[in-house]
Amino acid sequence: MTGNDSSISQVAQSGLVVTVPEAEPAVRAWRDRLDPSVPSGMPAHVTVLFPFLPESRFDGDTLAAIADVIGRHKAFEARFEGCGRFPGVLYLAPEPAAPFRALTEAVVDRWPETPPFGGQFAEIVPHLTIAQGQDDTILDEAEAGLRDGLPIVTRVASVDLMVHDGSRWRQRASFALG
Template sequence: MAGSDSGGFQAGQSGLVVRVPEAEPAVRAWRDRLDPSARAGVPAHATVLFPFLDKSRIDSGACAAMAEVIGRHRPFEARFEHRGRFPGILYLVPEPDIPFRRLTEAIADRWPQTPPFGGQFDDVVPHLTITQGQDDAVLEEAEANLRSRLPVTARVSSVDLVVHDGTRWQQRASFALR
């Protein structure tokens, strides 16, 4: 999920994320310092879809539809061993990434008005962001620190709906993979 320290997140924004608590010991200190979403209350995660529906459009019908779409997918394990970069961003790569891609595709197919990352990218790369907006020296320092802390293996069994309240991200619902 993207944002900035100066309030780049907007009240009512929502997103769908896979929490990865197993990664917290390895990445928390870096994320707390260098990832705006962490400072705004989002735990270590892989984004399924952001931005998603505005809070005003999330009712019981939308939640039932999310549960149905997400419930078509089976729980899976993902291993986070390798690091990757986008400009100014360091992230962990989930392996396999296909289950994450399928979740994103299923949600985007059901809600085509909410393309992943606002349609900015042709290929959405599943990832767990560690730092944002940093120069290469900081990315290299973080990478070196993470080498001894990886791999991390996570069991993925749900997708969480998070909503920004104007100050912080709050979990609104959790949908089980079945």
């Protein structure tokens, strides 16, 4: 989850993510060094929506509503063949990006009080963060080091609800795509 992940240590924050375990062999060493969300337990992922609802809102009805929204979308395959950048950030860009955007838009349509990254950015850019808060020299090094591990292919079949307990991210629930 990029958009100032280093400050996401508040208790009860949540996010919806697509974990990408297939990426771990290629990205883990870089993320361990360069992504501040790793020490708090966030796996390699593409963010669907962050921040999402506070943990106190996750009752049975809300979890059922999330499952309904996510379940309306079909499972799909995504490939990560290259990198992209935001200022100080290196990420892997998923193709196709449209299904990730559609998931984000559907969740925001249902919970409009939860704009992606708090409304900081005008465009939804699906991405798997490798490094953040780094200068271009470090990002160049990481990007060069990732090339041999690409492409990465994953089947996106679920979205995980992650909740921060004050020190670590933990999976609260997982929702299957249709």
